[in-house]
Amino acid sequence: MSSPRTKSAKSPDANTPTRREKTAPSETFDTRERILRATWRLLEERRGQSVRLEDVARAANVSRQAVYLHFGSRTTLFVETARYADESLKLMERIREACDAETGVVAIEAYVRFWASYAPDVYGLAKALLALRETDEAAAAAWQDRMAAFREGCLTILRQVDRDGAPAISLAAPWTVETAADLFYATLSIPTWESLTIERGWSREEYIERVTLAIKRALLAEP
Amino acid sequence: MSSPRTKSAKSPDANTPTRREKTAPSETFDTRERILRATWRLLEERRGQSVRLEDVARAANVSRQAVYLHFGSRTTLFVETARYADESLKLMERIREACDAETGVVAIEAYVRFWASYAPDVYGLAKALLALRETDEAAAAAWQDRMAAFREGCLTILRQVDRDGAPAISLAAPWTVETAADLFYATLSIPTWESLTIERGWSREEYIERVTLAIKRALLAEP
DNA sequence: GTGTAAACTTGACGCGGTGTAAAGTGTATG
DNA sequence: CATACACTTTACACCGCGTCAAGTTTACAC
Numbered sequence: 001m002s003s004p005r006t007k008s009a010k011s012p013d014a015n016t017p018t019r020r021e022k023t024a025p026s027e028t029f030d031t032r033e034r035i036l037r038a039t040w041r042l043l044e045e046r047r048g049q050s051v052r053l054e055d056v057a058r059a060a061n062v063s064r065q066a067v068y069l070h071f072g073s074r075t076t077l078f079v080e081t082a083r084y085a086d087e088s089l090k091l092m093e094r095i096r097e098a099c100d101a102e103t104g105v106v107a108i109e110a111y112v113r114f115w116a117s118y119a120p121d122v123y124g125l126a127k128a129l130l131a132l133r134e135t136d137e138a139a140a141a142a143w144q145d146r147m148a149a150f151r152e153g154c155l156t157i158l159r160q161v162d163r164d165g166a167p168a169i170s171l172a173a174p175w176t177v178e179t180a181a182d183l184f185y186a187t188l189s190i191p192t193w194e195s196l197t198i199e200r201g202w203s204r205e206e207y208i209e210r211v212t213l214a215i216k217r218a219l220l221a222e223p
Numbered sequence: 224m225s226s227p228r229t230k231s232a233k234s235p236d237a238n239t240p241t242r243r244e245k246t247a248p249s250e251t252f253d254t255r256e257r258i259l260r261a262t263w264r265l266l267e268e269r270r271g272q273s274v275r276l277e278d279v280a281r282a283a284n285v286s287r288q289a290v291y292l293h294f295g296s297r298t299t300l301f302v303e304t305a306r307y308a309d310e311s312l313k314l315m316e317r318i319r320e321a322c323d324a325e326t327g328v329v330a331i332e333a334y335v336r337f338w339a340s341y342a343p344d345v346y347g348l349a350k351a352l353l354a355l356r357e358t359d360e361a362a363a364a365a366w367q368d369r370m371a372a373f374r375e376g377c378l379t380i381l382r383q384v385d386r387d388g389a390p391a392i393s394l395a396a397p398w399t400v401e402t403a404a405d406l407f408y409a410t411l412s413i414p415t416w417e418s419l420t421i422e423r424g425w426s427r428e429e430y431i432e433r434v435t436l437a438i439k440r441a442l443l444a445e446p
Numbered sequence: 447g448t449g450t451a452a453a454c455t456t457g458a459c460g461c462g463g464t465g466t467a468a469a470g471t472g473t474a475t476g
Numbered sequence: 477c478a479t480a481c482a483c484t485t486t487a488c489a490c491c492g493c494g495t496c497a498a499g500t501t502t503a504c505a506c
């Protein structure tokens with residue numbers, strides 16, 4: 001927002017008809033994207049820890065100041081990197097896909113499977129952002145925003161379960177759609193994923209199987 | 224460990240027969256304890272964020288250097304504060320108590336209840352330590368150690384469930400004692416507690432009721 | 447060719463917070 | 477009185493973030 005570069009890098013329009021547009025659009029884009037990719041890579045490599053802007057700059061083959069020209073701050077860089085990663089990995093589409101299952105139960109299975117394949121690719125990034133949001137207002141807002149779609153997915157699925165109705169499997173005793181979604185969301189959160197896979201050593205398949213099972217048993221009831 | 228004070232404050236023995244022992248033991252102790260209590264208070268007040276050593280010193284009515292004389296580093300201070308808090312709140316006894324229930328199922332209920340009353344009192348401290356352990360070897364080890372007893376409690380309880388045997392409620396289909404304990408532990412973790420209570424607004428009673436229910440449904444089976 | 451502007455690089459500096467070093471103060475005890 | 481202990485005060489080094497100001501390079505425009 002503070003950087004003059006964000007504007008020109010993002011949209012070729014604006015009021016200034018800059019003449020670089022057609023001849024070397026990839027070049028301008030490349031620097032920004034190189035920084036984003038370097039940030040992402042380093043964050044994953046180091047699991048979100050001790051990634052200095054100088055490291056990013058070196059990894060992207062630019063000066064440290066170039067990073068500031070493009071992003072203005074560490075927080076902005078990380079937030080933009082998250083946005084970039086989510087886009088690269090098609091977060092939204094994959095959430096939609098999982099939610100679009102025939103029944104709520106199938107959607108739960110699809111959602112856990114999706115998440116088990118998504119989480120490892122953004123783990124470092126997510127940890128960095130989670131740490132940042134504690135002290136940074138903007139990072140907190142960005143994280144909130146970023147997770148909104150994911151939470152919405154949980155809600156959608158449990159509404160579906162609720163809607164599936166009588167003959168099918170439905171929400172168990174005291175759960176409401178909201179409270180069930182809260183638990184579903186918390187169970188799928190990065191720290192829980194981290195605890196089960198990285199700390200406790202569950203493989204991806206084990207994670208999928210066991211978390212799916214746990215969620216289904218905890219929340220659903222046979223008719 | 225680096226501070227000369229730790230020794231005399233901790234044990235009156237050692238090879239140096241320091242003469243302060245009987246006349247003013249409370250005074251020396253007081254400074255150390257005042258620092259610990261101030262740290263704890265500030266960490267809870269600020270939810271583990273932006274607690275500088277200068278703030279601690281001011282809150283404890285000592286100089287910043289006194290903090291270094293007693294603890295040597297920020298990490299050590301926080302780790303010792305955690306130890307102090309656990310002792311003040313009788314962590315070990317309360318874990319034991321909960322585990323000592325008649326049946327595994329009752330133990331699960333007691334454990335969740337215990338944790339729901341414990342977590343809010345150490346939330347800030349835990350967050351600070353969780354953040355610290357990412358970059359600090361010693362903090363990571365201390366946290367591990369601190370959580371070992373808690374994890375052991377989960378295991379003990381699920382072993383109890385498993386031992387309760389045929390006529391009683393027991394572990395459901397594919398769960399083992401270990402995998403069930405992993406899930407139990409992750410479900411009770413600070414980040415999950417934070418997500419459900421602080422972010423999603425569950426009251427303590429709601430937390431207890433719903434988490435107990437979820438765990439029991441997820442892991443246990445009627446005979 | 448010269449001019450201009452975008453997209454950088456280079457080097458310097460301030461700031462906050464941790465950690466260290468050194469000298470001074472107060473006080474109880476032998 | 478002297479000593480040792482438990483501090484305080486002041487100063488400073490170090491690390492990262494963030495900023496500033498002055499280059500340099502390249503691509504067009506005229």
